[in-house]
Amino acid sequence: MQIEPSTIYVVPTPIGNLADITHRSLSVLSEVELILCEDTRVSRKLLNHYDIDTPTKSYHMHNEHRTVDGLVEQLQQGMSMALISDAGTPAISDPGFLLVRACLQAGLRVITLPGPTAFIPALVQSGFPTDRFVFEGFLPHKKGRKSRLSQLAEETKTVVLYESPHRIVKTLAQCAEVMGPDRPASISRELTKAFEETVRGTLQELEAHFTAHPPKGEFVLVIQGKD
Ligand code: SAM
Numbered sequence: 001m002q003i004e005p006s007t008i009y010v011v012p013t014p015i016g017n018l019a020d021i022t023h024r025s026l027s028v029l030s031e032v033e034l035i036l037c038e039d040t041r042v043s044r045k046l047l048n049h050y051d052i053d054t055p056t057k058s059y060h061m062h063n064e065h066r067t068v069d070g071l072v073e074q075l076q077q078g079m080s081m082a083l084i085s086d087a088g089t090p091a092i093s094d095p096g097f098l099l100v101r102a103c104l105q106a107g108l109r110v111i112t113l114p115g116p117t118a119f120i121p122a123l124v125q126s127g128f129p130t131d132r133f134v135f136e137g138f139l140p141h142k143k144g145r146k147s148r149l150s151q152l153a154e155e156t157k158t159v160v161l162y163e164s165p166h167r168i169v170k171t172l173a174q175c176a177e178v179m180g181p182d183r184p185a186s187i188s189r190e191l192t193k194a195f196e197e198t199v200r201g202t203l204q205e206l207e208a209h210f211t212a213h214p215p216k217g218e219f220v221l222v223i224q225g226k227d
Contacts, residue, residue, distance in 0.1 A: 001027040004111075006075050008103050009082040010096060012089040012115030015218075016193035018049055020116045026050055028082055028113065036071070038085040038095060059083065064095050068102045075108050089117040093137040093162050118191055119160045122220035125198050126158070126186035129225070133158040139171065153179040156225040165215040169207060175223065176203035184224040190217040 001024065003009075009028045014020040029035060030052050036059035037043035043056060059067060075081060083090045083099060090096035103110050119135055134157050139145055152159050152175075163171050168187070175183070181204035188198045195217065199209055203223070 001031060003028065003031040003080045004109060005078045005080055007080050007109040007111060008075060008099065009080070010090050010100065010110065010112040011082045011084050012113060012117060013043070013046055013084050013087060015087045015116045015118050015191055016196075018046060020192055021046075021050075022113065022115055025113050025115055026052070029054060029084070032080045032082045034074075034079060034081045036081055036083045036099075038090075042086045043084055054082075059095060059099070061095050064098050068098050071099060072102050072106050072108065075103065076106060087116075087118075089115065092117055092119070116192075118162070118188075118218070118220050121191050122186070122188035122198075122222055123158065123160050125188060126222035127200065128158040128184070128186065128222060130158065133160055135160045138162050138164075141167075145174075149174055149178045152223075154226060156227075158225050159223040161221040161223070163219045163221050165217060165219065168215050168219050168221070169210050171221065172203055172207040172210065175221075176207055179203060179223065179226075183226075186222045188220045188222070189215070191220070193217070 009032060011025045011028055032054060035054050035056045037056045038060045040056045040058055083096055085094035091100060100110050123130055123133055134155060136159060139148055139161060182202045185203050185206055186198060186200045187206055190196045199206060201209065
């Protein structure tokens with residue numbers, strides 16, 4: 001595969017099952033000069049699994065503001081780089097947007113490869129309409145949370161949210177309160193992993209389920225739009 005100079009490749013990586021990476025992604029990761037990783041230790045497992053020994057560098061939410069200009073400069077000098085996150089597609093509830101924007105503003109080439117992301121399989125297997133949907137990522141933890149929930153309660157498209165295990169019950173309870181306990185929803189957890197599971201029911205039923213079965217793993221919450 002021909003890697004272009006002065007180009008940043010945005011490369012999705014598996015969300016659990018290491019086999020979920022494309023041939024093209026592996027070629028890019030092998031052939032670029034540098035891989036920017038959210039956490040180099042996490043990515044090392046994937047890279048070792050595929051015998052990729054490309055040099056890596058950290059690029060995460062705590063250093064992205066101060067490193068972005070230097071990276072753009074290196075790219076302008078002709079370097080090729082790939083950007084990966086710990087799991088899934090960079091820039092989707094992960095660092096990446098700032099660098100992509102800065103590269104485009106500098107006239108550099110950005111090539112985003114298709115590949116794993118958690119919200120698409122969760123949306124499709126929810127069984128809710130997929131022709132139009134809103135991806136909300138993580139809800140704000142404090143400031144703005146209530147008003148976001150109130151807006152989402154009126155949303156007629158399918159709503160997709162990311163959530164962590166220690167907040168999922170609270171989020172379900174708050175959604176049930178604002179959207180009504182009978183609103184149909186679906187939760188997919190541990191997608192592509194050994195204990196992958198999708199539980200469907202009303203918001204109230206899901207709250208009861210995850211209160212009785214303390215949640216583990218990573219979650220995508222999909223809520224049917226308002227009738
Ligand atoms: N960039 C990633 C993507 O493209 O999906 C998302 C990264 S975000 C920091 C992590 C969140 O994604 C988790 O809290 C969870 O909501 C969701 N997620 C990631 N992997 C998942 C999996 N295997 N099963 C279910 N949800 C997952």
